[in-house]
Amino acid sequence: MSLTTPLRRSAVTTTTIRTPTTFICSQCRHATLLRRPKRPYTFTQLVTLSDGSTYTQRTTSPLPVYRSTRDTRNSLLWNPSSHKLMNVEEDEAGRLAAFRAKFGRSWDANTPTEEEVKKKEDDVKVHTEAAAAQAAGEQTLEKNNEAAEVEKARLMAEQAKEDQEEEDNLLDLISSFGQEEEAGNKK
């Protein structure tokens, strides 16, 4: 069996003129059957993704419309920034919801909900900002403040000047790259 397969293949390729180089020269004089390629029957299926977008595809499944419940549109891996999917609860059968409806949620009442966490974060941010502003106000007097501003402006101007020079140098370097070699070739 293992011998016949390469022979058949070589016979098929002879239908196109190009003949591959074979190093094992076993002559084959029999006629080879040209088998009709077999292809499974395919249907056209309309796929509906979870966000309602649809497309058609050819498939062996006889189902005319396929509705997917979980796909790239509602999985976290494909939507890493989606806040809604981030906190999705593993409650596919609705058991947790049923439990809560029956016994209330006192069993996890201590764990902060999503809104509480957000509120707390905001509060912390506001506090830190206020504290920083206060500290700055206490330390610097008005006089110092003006002097600092002047100094700052001067430094920025210098910085800009340096940047510009550097850029010019870089541009010179780039534009003269090929020319130097050409000049060398001419000499």
Added chain:
Amino acid sequence: MAAREPSRYLARSFSRAILPSARPQSVCFRRNASDDAASKSPADELESSSLATAVPENVVKSFDPIARAKSRKGQLPRSRYQFRSPKYDRGPLHPHQPPPPSDPSSRLFVPGPFSLPRTEQTWESTVAPDILTLCYVHNPPGFKPPPKAPRLREWDDSSPYHKNRQLRGPRGGDVLRLLRKPIRFNNIPVVERVTIHSYVKQAATDNSSWLHVAGMAMQAISNVRVDTFKSKTSVSTWGIAPGRDSVAVKAELRGENMQHFLGKLIDVVMPRIKEWDGIKGTSGDSSGNITFGLEPENVALFPEIEVNYDMYPPKMIPGCHVTLHTSARTDKDARLLLSAMGIPFHGKLVD
């Protein structure tokens, strides 16, 4: 304004007529034998009988080929001569040669494609321009890339035996890697083919039903008839011997089938795999082909298997390896392509 328009055009055309043309055509002293013939009208040349006869009115009115074809009950008989491709290939010297497989009359002809898959359209409209933009490298005019050392090194002629010796392989290993060409509009990476392969270990020790089920499952998910393979090596612990029994199943997808397979793999199957955060970043053969595995429970997530899950014995649904062969030369480019098409990668990316 509108009244003046034609006069302006007239003036332009008039000036063009007066201007001397590049090729003087007006005066020609040479005479050819065909000059006389050209002066005659073509109608005079033809026989008068075929064109000049008037068709009677009733014939014109009764001529309605569309209505006639519609009123016909059955099909017309096919023409007497029909070419039939020879059933057997009798070698290159035989006078009766089969036509090439691209010929519709060939026995090896596969018709298609019948649809324009969504994945292909996405590649055309979105992925290809994005990759082209991401891979653009600007070189200023006059830039010449620094010369590289040859990939195969010369011998340093320190020994007389170096004469006529073959060149040395690259430093740090004997393998010559593929050269990465800069990505231009004509070599944007594409997925060329997909190979789904499954080694069924019980096929060697148990009966052949494992292989049949694996073949049917592979065919269902891929729309392609599978090939079976026999073991080539002998591993006594696995109970396989060379050429004894078929142990593996492979489906090779190209073109339309491949695009549809990729579409359902990415959009439907991959998001439903439990506890999965993407293909490992270390996978790939460093020449642009990326392989990953699917467990049996993941194969069962394909809509074709799900729709009649009862058909397959649940234990016998096979796992498989899927290899995505891309035209990219490096794994980095292949990963860029595949992640643009929606396949996630995780972990350390090895390029």
